[in-house]
Amino acid sequence: MNNLSGKPQVMKKVNSALIKQILKEKGSATKAQITENTGISTTTVRTLLEELIINKQIISLGLDDSSGGRRAERYTLNLDDNISLSFYIENEFINYALTNPLGDIIENKTVKIEKNNHEKSLEKIIDKILKDSNIKVIGIGISGVVDKGNYFSGKELTDWKKFNIGEYIEEKYTIPVVLENNLNAIALGFSLNYLKEMKTLNMKSLNLVYIHFTEDGVGAGIIANGQLIRGENNFAGELGFIPINNHGHLEHILNNNPSDETYVNVVSHVIAILNCVINPSFIVIGGTTLRKNLLDKIKNNCKNYLANNIIPEIILSKDSKKDYLAGITYLATEFMYSDIKLTKKQI
Structure with a gap:
């Protein structure tokens, strides 16, 4: 914050973000309550509230x-005029949701992709939605390594291709786009949903790895001390490229229809490696190609490779689609009212 003190326009955005954060957390607040909770001066709060009302970001x-005494005016976020749109693509379908600033899903639909043309299908959905809704940010989940508005994807270490879907959508509609790796989004979404059930857990202290098995490959979303781990080049979690003894990469082993015994042993090895490197409290496994019938054997076999007092709880994912959408909508909604990022994007 100190490095921004000489930049009035930046500080204005930061202060606006703090005000909207308080309104999101509390639901509504008076000028005095906002001043008390943000530490912003009363004069600045009054000026920013006036601008936020004019911009339709908040309402009285x-x-x-x-x-x-004197009656205080109360403010809240404008839920009708600040909508986020979130997508994720799975096989031949696009799943999307409209979400208000509080994270409530207004609309949730699945649309079939036209002749494998992702961009055209996305554009049709966006064009239709923009006729009725004021979209402030678009979140897109992808299978690959994110690089700003682009992403890279491939099944071999040397055949990765670049796709500019995020950059393209952002330039065409002049709406900010949040692009996120699918496993990061699923891990985040699972965490948010799981924390709602387990009220004793805290996101800030959460350590979790989500391993996902699909026909496109195997990967992981990693959360350490409440933060998504992306790595220097956003390559963290690409488990398919882990070398397994002399058998080649994990991806090749799983694609060659290994026996149940080999499958259990290989997956157990990967869990043991992740436990040594990340030391998570939970390892969640799921996906369409996961051999769920072998889960108990995997759990038992893990004991051969893990210290008896440092064993993570292994959980089967019940609904990865729900987790995926929850993660993407959360990231898009957070971006929408944050105005500016003081650090690298994080949860």
């Missing part, structure tokens, strides 16, 4: 009941 709920 009117005056509070009198408690003997």
Whole structure:
């Protein structure tokens, strides 16, 4: 924050973001409550509230009941005019959701892709939605390594191709695009959903690895101390390229229809490696090609490679589609009201 003190326009965005953050957390607040919770001066809060109302980012709920003194005006986020649109593509379908600033899903649909043309199908959905909704940010989940508005994807170490879907959509519609790796989004979404069930857990202290098995490959989303781990080149979690003894990469082994015994042993080895490197509390496994019938054998076999007092809880994912959408919508919604990032993108 100190490095930004000499940049008024930047500080204005930061302060606006803090105000919207408080309104998101509390649902509504008065000018005095916003000043108290943000540390921003009363004069600055008053000026920013006026601008945010003009820009339709917040609305006034009117005056509070009198408690003997002057009645205070109460403000809240404008849920109708600040919508995020989130996509993820799976096989021949595009799944999307419209979400308000509080993260509530307004609309959730699945659309078939036209002749494997992802861009054209995305554009049709966006064009249709923009007729009725004021979209402030678009979140897109992809299978590959994210690089700004682009991503790289491939099954071999030497045949990765570049795709510019995020950059293309952002330039065409002049709407910010949040592009995220599918496994990162699924790991984040699972964590958010799981934390709602397990109220004793805290996101800031969460250590989790989500391993996903599909026909496109095997990968992982990693959360360490509440933060998504992307790595220097956003390559973290590309488990398919892990070399397994003399058998080649994990991807090749799983694609060659290994016996159940080999499958159990290989997956157990990968879990043991992740446990040594990340030391997660939970390892979640799921996906369409996971041999779920072998889960108990995998758990038992892991004991051969893990210290008896440092064994993560292994959980089967129940609904990866739900987790995927939850992760993408969360990232898009967070971006929408953040205005500016002071650090690298994080959860």
